[in-house]
Amino acid sequence: MVTTGTDTLEEIAVVCALMHQGESPIVLTGANRPASSPGADGPANLLDAVVVAGSASTSGIGTVVVFGGEIHGAMTVRKVDSTGPAAFGSPITGPLGRVVEGRIWVHARPVRPRALEIARLAHRVEIVTATLGDDGSLLRHAAAAADGVVVVGFGAGHLTEGMLEELAAAASRIPVVVTCRPERSSMLFATYGFEGAERDLRATEAICAPFLSPVAARIALLCCLGAGLGRAGIRAELRLWDAH
Secondary structure, eight states: OEEOOSTTHHHHHHHHHHHOOSSSOEEEEOOSSOTTSTTOOHHHHHHHHHHHHHOGGGTTOOEEEEETTEEEETTTOEEOOSSSSOOEEOTTTOOSEEEETTEEEEOOOOOOOOOOOOOOOOOOEEEEEOOTTOOSHHHHHHHHHOSEEEEEEBTTTBOOHHHHHHHHHHHTTSOEEEEESSTTOOOOSSSOOSTTSHHHHHTSSOEEOTTSOHHHHHHHHHHHHHTTOOHHHHHHHHGGGSOO
16 A cells, blocks of 8 residues: 655655556555545545455556545546545546445456556656647757657647647657647547548657546656667557557
């Protein structure tokens, strides 16, 4: 069991998920309200996490986040509230289960990536988010200085024309992972036909992982680079987080 600050808890969870292959779960929790505040949530979260960590029903479940009475998979959890007790959610998948008076209900088990042999987490990976009217210059500068880039596209995998051009150039040189801005994101394949739509993006060498949040995609790419994987290897590892 791991207790940590909530600001970066989801990123730590991804690192644990990509390094851990054992049957015993890794359970992360914390507090979104300090102990001095009315309604402090730390003690309840800690108790729930201990219950989840010690339960036979969570054997083989991998890395999870336990918060506000809910159990979330590490790869798809997001911090959804800055100060409230329901700090974490899984917008795409929903929680895996609940903790109720020291008892556990698990209704789903997450997709578990294979464990990577990560030597270091020292590469530079930037996140560039698509915005209205973006000419691609920010992506160009980021790609020039980084070992890898996460591009956060509009809607269901769309970019401006300028960003598309820079994405194609960057992805031919370094690993570029693409996810999408909406919390409940997915990436289309061939619905829209305008320049910069999903079919254009998928035609580049970019690696599509729309079911990861931007920060989860960044940590996943960092871990893959730290394990010495090239673009083909990274694509193979991250294919779990796209439709097929």
